Amino acid sequence: MNRRKLLQLLSKGVAAGAFVKLSPGLAQGKIPQGATETMKVLGATLREYGERSEFEKDVIRYISPNLRSRHTGADFSPLEKLEGIITPSSLHFERHHGGVPNVNPADYRLVIHGMVERPLMFTLQDLKRFPSVTRTYFIECAGNGQNGYRNPPDMTLTATRSRGLVSNSSWTGVPLSILLKEAGLKEGARWLIPEGQDAAAYTRSLPLEKALDDVLVAYAQNGEAIRPEQGYPVRLVVPGWEGSIQVKWLRRIQVTDTPVMSKDETSEYTDVMADGKIHAFTWVMDPESIITYPSGLQQIQRGFHEIRGLAWSGHGRIRRVEISLDGGKTWKRANLEPAPDALSVVRFKYNWVWDGKETVIMSRAWDEKGNTQPTQEEFFAKWARNNRYHYNAIQAWRIGADGKVVNGDKTLAGAPERLGAVGRGGCGGES
C-alpha cells in the first residue's frame, strides 16, 4: 500500500482504530506509575565509556545452544531487534576458526612480502599515517541463509537465524593498493595470500585486481578501533565479497603468482552445484533481502504496520526492493532509506494495514546490475541441496489469522529431507 492509499484509508477511519490499538496504555487513559519517577531524583553521573540501557540487555547475538565449541562457528546479528542500517559493533555477527586473539597493538606488525620489490613491515601507527578512506560496507558470511537448505522448513526460524550472518559498518583504513605500491609489485604478481594472527593462522587467496580496486586495510569500525571479534587491530575489508575472504587480525600478505588453495577455500567455502560439480572461488555475494518486521516468531495485531527490512548486494547498489503481500502473486515497490550506497545495506519500508486475514509476505531485492533473488525452486535448480553456502532465495513469512508470524517457506515436493544448518558447525551451522 502506498502512502496515498493509506491516507485515504485513514480518512475513512478504517485504520484509525488500529492506531489506537497500538498504544493501549494511552487509549485507556492510564499513565504508568514509574513514568515520572526519574524526574524526582538525580540520574547517573558522567561516565567514560557508554553502556546501553539496562532494559536493552536482551538485544544480543544468537549463539546456537547446540555448538560443540565456541572457538569456531558463528553467531548471528539480531536483525529484527535493530533499526537503520548500521550494525552496532558489539552486535556484528561473528565467525572465527580458532577463537578471538588478544592482539596488543604495540606488538602489531603487518608484513608484505613475496613478489615485491621491497618487503615492508608496518606498525599500526604507520598504517594510520597513510591517506585514509571511510566507507560503509556490509560483510556477509557465505553461510548466511544456511537454514534455507533445510527441508521441510524450520517453523521456529527468526529473521536473525534466517539472515543474521550479515552486518553493516562504517570502515576506515588505508587502501591496500597504496600499501602494494609502497612495496612495489614484481612482474608476474597475480595473487595475494593474506594471513591472520589467530590460532588458525587463517589464510585465503585474493586476486590482485580486486585488491587494487577497492580493498581496505581497515583499523576502525563505526568510528572507533575495530572490535576484537572483527579483527582488532587490523583486518581486510573486501567489499561485496564473502566475509571469509576478509581476513581478520591481518599480519602478513604474501604476493604470489598462484593461489594457495587453503582449507577455507577448498574444504569450506566451495559450492556444490545441482549438477554435482564443486565450484571454487564463489566470492561475490548475490542480492539478498529480509523482512525484519513482521518476521518469524513475532506477533502482530490488525491495523497499520510499517513493514521493515534490509537489502544488500555484492554486485553494487540496491536499485529496488519489492514486497509481496499475497505469497508472491503480486509485487509492490518499497521505499528505500537512506539513498542506497554501493555494497552497503539499505533499509526498506512499506506501509501496510493488515486486515487480520492469513497471508504470506515476502521481499525481493534487485541490484543495479539487474540481479535479483531466486525463488526456492529457482535456487535449487542451480545449487545442490547439500550445498552449504550462498543461499539467497526469497524468505517468506506466514502471518496467521491469530497474528503469529512463522516461516512461510514451502516444503519442496520431491526433495529429500535435510536438516540444513542444524547438525553441522562452521559458518551458518547450528551444532
Next chain:
Amino acid sequence: MRRKWFYLALSALALSALVLAQGRYQIGTPLNEKEVQEWNIRPSILANGVGLPPGQGTVDEGAKVYAVHCAGCHGSTGEGGAFTRLVSEPFPITKDTDSVDFAIGNYWPYATTLFDYTRRAMPFATPGILSNDEVYAVVAYILYQNGVIDGNEPMNAQTLPKVQMPARALLELDPSTQKRFPWIKLP
C-alpha cells in the same frame, strides 16, 4: 604576510612532491629475506608443493601422531569424534551426500592443503606443536585412512604434491568468477 604563506605553502608542496616521488609515501620498514622468514612462522604451502619443508613421515608413524594429538577430537580412525570427520564416504561426494559427510578423501581437491592446514592450525588448541616430520606422518596416515594412498612410500616434499585427490575431478572455477578474471586457472 600573505606572501610568506604563499611561499610556505609552495615549499610544503615541493616537499610532498619529493616524498611522493614514484607515488610512494616512504612509510614502513624494509625487511631483508631473513627477517621476512622470521616473521613467516607458518609459511603457506602452494598446491604445486612450493613451500613444503624438508622432512618426511610414514603411515605407521602417522598413526602414532594421530592417536596422541588428533584422535581425541576427530575419532580414533578419523570418524566418530566430536569434531569434523576426516574420513568418510562416498568417494568422491555426490550431490546427494549429506554435507556432514564431506571429508578429506571425498571432498578435498589438493593433498598439499592437508599439510598446510595441519601445520598451520592443528591440533586445534595447541597449533604449531608438531614437527615437520610429524606433520608429514599424520598427513600420510589421514590420506591412507581415506584410501587415497597405499602407504608404500613416505610423504615428503616430492611425493605429497603428486598425490591425486578424487574430488579434484569435481572442482571447477565458478563461471562468473572466470568471466570476470579470465586469467585464473585452478591448479
